[in-house]
Amino acid sequence: MTDSLYQEVILEHYRNPRNFGSIARATHTARMYNPLCGDDVVLTVIIKKNTLSEVAFFGEGCAISRASASLLTEYIKGKKISDLRKVNQSVILSLLGIELSPIRMQCALLPLKALHKII
Amino acid sequence: MIDVKKIKKDFPIFEYHPDLVYLDSAATSLKPRIVIEKEIEYYHEYSVNIHRGIYSLAERATQEYENVRTMVSYFIGARDPSEIIFTRGATESINLIAYSLGRQIVSRGDEVVTTIMEHHSNFVPWQMLAFEAGADFKVIDIDENGELKIKSEKAKVSLEGIVTKKTKILAITYVSNVLSIINPVKEIVTEAKKINSHIIVIVDAAKAAPFIRINVSDLGADFVAFSAHKMLGPTGVGVLWGKKSLLTSMFPFNYGGGMIEEVTLTKTTFRDTPYKFEAGTPHISGVIAFGAALQYLKTIGLDEIKTHEEELAHYTLEELKEVFGSNISVYGKTVERTGMVSFNLKNIHAHDAAQMLDEFHIAVRAGHHCAMPLHKRLGIPASLRASFYIYNDEKDADALVQALKKVKERLQP
Numbered sequence: 001m002t003d004s005l006y007q008e009v010i011l012e013h014y015r016n017p018r019n020f021g022s023i024a025r026a027t028h029t030a031r032m033y034n035p036l037c038g039d040d041v042v043l044t045v046i047i048k049k050n051t052l053s054e055v056a057f058f059g060e061g062c063a064i065s066r067a068s069a070s071l072l073t074e075y076i077k078g079k080k081i082s083d084l085r086k087v088n089q090s091v092i093l094s095l096l097g098i099e100l101s102p103i104r105m106q107c108a109l110l111p112l113k114a115l116h117k118i119i
Numbered sequence: 120m121i122d123v124k125k126i127k128k129d130f131p132i133f134e135y136h137p138d139l140v141y142l143d144s145a146a147t148s149l150k151p152r153i154v155i156e157k158e159i160e161y162y163h164e165y166s167v168n169i170h171r172g173i174y175s176l177a178e179r180a181t182q183e184y185e186n187v188r189t190m191v192s193y194f195i196g197a198r199d200p201s202e203i204i205f206t207r208g209a210t211e212s213i214n215l216i217a218y219s220l221g222r223q224i225v226s227r228g229d230e231v232v233t234t235i236m237e238h239h240s241n242f243v244p245w246q247m248l249a250f251e252a253g254a255d256f257k258v259i260d261i262d263e264n265g266e267l268k269i270k271s272e273k274a275k276v277s278l279e280g281i282v283t284k285k286t287k288i289l290a291i292t293y294v295s296n297v298l299s300i301i302n303p304v305k306e307i308v309t310e311a312k313k314i315n316s317h318i319i320v321i322v323d324a325a326k327a328a329p330f331i332r333i334n335v336s337d338l339g340a341d342f343v344a345f346s347a348h349k350m351l352g353p354t355g356v357g358v359l360w361g362k363k364s365l366l367t368s369m370f371p372f373n374y375g376g377g378m379i380e381e382v383t384l385t386k387t388t389f390r391d392t393p394y395k396f397e398a399g400t401p402h403i404s405g406v407i408a409f410g411a412a413l414q415y416l417k418t419i420g421l422d423e424i425k426t427h428e429e430e431l432a433h434y435t436l437e438e439l440k441e442v443f444g445s446n447i448s449v450y451g452k453t454v455e456r457t458g459m460v461s462f463n464l465k466n467i468h469a470h471d472a473a474q475m476l477d478e479f480h481i482a483v484r485a486g487h488h489c490a491m492p493l494h495k496r497l498g499i500p501a502s503l504r505a506s507f508y509i510y511n512d513e514k515d516a517d518a519l520v521q522a523l524k525k526v527k528e529r530l531q532p
Contacts, residue, residue, distance in 0.1 A: 004478055006471075006529060014530070037470055037486065038500020062468035063530060107470065 069111035139377035145506035154392035158408035187410035196334035212344035218339025227253035298451030352409035459506035
């Protein structure tokens with residue numbers, strides 16, 4: 001039996017996502033949608049002085065995409081834009097702490113793609 | 120009665136994965152040993168090309184290959200083996216019609232009709248044909264039970280207002296690969312031809328051929344397509360049955376070797392059907408092994424298979440409803456279903472459920488099952504589908520239900 005993808009950290013972020021919602025006075029908004037599985041994520045952020053000061057997300061999707069969004073928003077809050085540009089797939093995987101098949105990788109990367117639309 | 124324990128011994132995959140609960144036969148069936156061995160036999164003993172050599176090995180290969188054509192014709196009640204064309208799969212069979220016939224007969228202002236419950240392989244070829252020809256693309260909707268909206272008030276099939284004199288093509292699936300519904304294909308064909316005697320009716324039988332006794336002569340359609348791999352045969356082999364008069368008048372789909380009568384610098388003439396549709400070296404070993412699959416199916420009996428998988432699906436559905444109650448949505452009508460159940464657990468994405476079921480060695484399909492228009496119509500991005508075949512029993516259904524309970528415990532927010 002392979003190790004479960006659904007490690008406690010992922011389940012925990014799935015059940016209690018951080019920064020869930022949207023920011024009314026957001027400076028930037030981006031939405032990413034994967035029609036193949038219906039994962040849908042909207043990222044709203046406030047960027048001031050080259051720093052991402054606030055972030056929130058909402059949307060529907062699987063546990064992997066939601067946990068990934070939750071972990072990502074925690075990770076990027078307060079970071080400089082130049083640092084955010086360096087956030088890539090391996091950062092997401094280390095936040096999630098799991099290996100993913102190519103199909104499920106799409107779920108995990110959806111929030112990151114939304115972030116890259118913004119910055 | 121199907122002896123599942125005995126049948127499982129015929130499928131080598133269970134020796135490698137004794138715990139496997141395979142509930143994805145609607146995607147592809149597992150393969151019995153005799154099919155695998157028949158394919159190997161060709162490569163070991165007579166792996167030469169067909170329809171070409173004058174030597175005895177070539178004659179044997181040709182004979183084995185052509186025998187299967189005859190077997191298929193008996194299997195589906197075709198009058199003449201030359202009406203059987205081997206393709207790469209149902210998808211290619213349907214594309215063949217769309218290109219070789221569709222593009223000859225459909226023009227601007229005509230209509231091409233299909234249904235919302237089609238697999239993409241019987242939807243997109245017609246959508247593209249209509250788009251290219253400037254024809255109207257009409258899609259028959261479903262009702263709240265998931266059945267096609269083709270019933271008049273007396274519950275008789277009526278295609279009034281759907282099929283018209285301008286409808287050149289009606290493409291319809293025999294069995295929905297999501298909704299577990301068997302369409303009244305014979306009645307649909309009869310009604311369509313009553314309205315427009317020139318209409319060409321294409322039946323996608325990919326999900327029907329594994330368990331329904333098809334009689335193409337009785338069905339009345341012009342073309343029937345299905346795949347070997349969903350009925351115990353190898354991947355890469357499909358069948359297109361067509362009425363001989365149509366096949367004779369159609370142009371080839373592919374040009375190349377094996378389908379030529381004469382080639383000169385100025386023109387080429389083609390062999391008769393079925394050879395003009397089988398350009399190039401076909402999947403010889405696959406076709407020959409498909410013959411072994413047909414024999415195996417015949418030994419068990421399609422009627423027995425149908426009863427077996429319907430009972431299993433019914434049992435599974437009852438168990439699921441009992442355990443999950445209002446926390447489960449089942450798609451398609453809840454009685455008289457074929458051997459599959461498509462559903463979602465409340466607030467749990469199908470991909471998560473399927474991934475977790477894999478941890479219990481349970482293989483189900485999750486996604487849109489190549490039926491995006493239908494999923495959109497149902498208002499869901501994805502569903503879970505458990506489909507059953509001859510090697511499944513109630514233990515598999517129980518394993519699914521028990522594992523889903525654990526999935527719910529872990530994933531429900």
